Amino acid sequence: MYNPTVLTSPEGLSDGILNRDRRALSRAMSWVEDEHPGVDRLFRRLHGRTGRALRVGITGPPGAGKSTLVARLAQLLRARHAEVGIVAVDPTSPFTGGALLGDRIRMPELAADDGVFMRSMATRGSLGGLAAATHEVVDLLDAFGVDWVLLETVGVGQSELDVARMADVTFVVLVPESGDAVQAMKAGLMEIGDLFVVNKADRDGADRSVMEIRSMLALRDRKGRRPLEVKTTVAVDGTGVPELLDAVSAFLETARADGSFAARRRKVERWRLLQLAQRVLVRRLTIGEAGESALERLTDDVLARTTSPHDAAAELVEAALKGMAGRT
């Protein structure tokens, strides 16, 4: 029997999520962000309920209008009776420790809709924590039962691009400004997009921008597959958004049919496993007396130049092994 007052244990939270309690969902997301020790047990109970939601990545340079486009897509999906989760990876303020723009401020038109679930992720931590935490938040939404997760991330920086890579389909949003496509190419965005969108297409130069993107995409090896699509939108008034959603759906349908959908999910899951394994190792090395003392001692040795960092790292992993063997 689900007791909505017990939201402090992994079992209570997972029951809450499976019973569609929004407070449980929200608290579980905070656990993920805080790296709460109960997260592993939480996912032991929830993982079996994940995998159904479609994950759409939206990336592009700052100022391209990604958030507005995401809001329009969410509205359109809501009109079609789908439930939508939105996860935004935002730059962090070092002063507040969180995203500068609150979830409600970002998309006032969606804040009152209880079929929409929003979360802003702060860019914090290190050692690959951002992508792993984002993946967990997406999984929570999936287990909660949303049909679509819109995963918005700024298209600059290695960790941020890693986030975009975890989606089933990712589109890159650019604006019709001279050189924007070149900058996007430099930032690695052309490589990760499955679709391209020129937003603010009512501005001058939109047609030229589409052509510019097409010519860059032509350089990309497509191994005989059909060329990637370039769509145009005006997110502020919704122009082109239904056509964009159709293109996203068509991409997913084709990917399901040719097996690339499953192959990509496998690749993402394999990559995530390696990230989580690293987290396990780092915890083992930094938490608890045995790990901490080996790390501190070896740091001293490296600074004293009595061992190289590379040999010290191998020794550190070996020390973690011994601590582990001792516990089994």
Next chain:
Amino acid sequence: MYNPTVLTSPEGLSDGILNRDRRALSRAMSWVEDEHPGVDRLFRRLHGRTGRALRVGITGPPGAGKSTLVARLAQLLRARHAEVGIVAVDPTSPFTGGALLGDRIRMPELAADDGVFMRSMATRGSLGGLAAATHEVVDLLDAFGVDWVLLETVGVGQSELDVARMADVTFVVLVPESGDAVQAMKAGLMEIGDLFVVNKADRDGADRSVMEIRSMLALRDRKGRRPLEVKTTVAVDGTGVPELLDAVSAFLETARADGSFAARRRKVERWRLLQLAQRVLVRRLTIGEAGESALERLTDDVLARTTSPHDAAAELVEAALKGMAGRT
């Protein structure tokens, strides 16, 4: 006896570097970027010769004039008879696999000077590879004998900021544009700067920009220490660059005196050790039959929902450590 023709082994390369052979330095840097298996042995021989060079981080948004400022600083240091290494972390082109701007094109005035050593790092790989590889390139320059390493990185993205954090002193370059300081704060730049520079200070709004930065810095907890300095420069004609270098030197002198220099180096080395330990683990999990099969099998289990990713990761680490025990 050093034989300059043998640059294919870790021993040959390290001898070459210690004998100040530029070709050896360049090849060792390529080894680092390619994650050549000889890198560990290379650093076993070179690590004892590192630690002398001063590491200056230069970061800021694209277009702030970082590269020009770095070139001016290098010229000034050269005029004072110091040898200078420059490491630039650039966005990658997915088409070329390397930096779009060649090292020589970036700073033509320095290309002919054999007391200057430049390297552009591509933003590639994942799992924290960029910061670790950059650290190794800096160490190679250090072992080669340069006095200063100027470490330039774009101030967007988590991995890129990790690069800036490894320096002994880091300054943030901004331009006098409305809202630039706010953007920098959002990107986490205010948190990592030891000094701030308003470049292109001949433009309108430079004074306002300095004030804006000062007011944001006032929010930062300085625990009774003196406020951070904000300098102005015009990198294209060199205005303010000597004063900037003086401020950098003064910061380092104070840090040496109060122990924070050594404390920061220790923190950086400890962090690097954790990164290298993760690399050891990932190699063990992805290279060789035993590791690969455990990873593939557990990925399948996670996709089949018979185990959670978190439990699979713990099992993976256990499998890796057992494989290790088997070899000792």
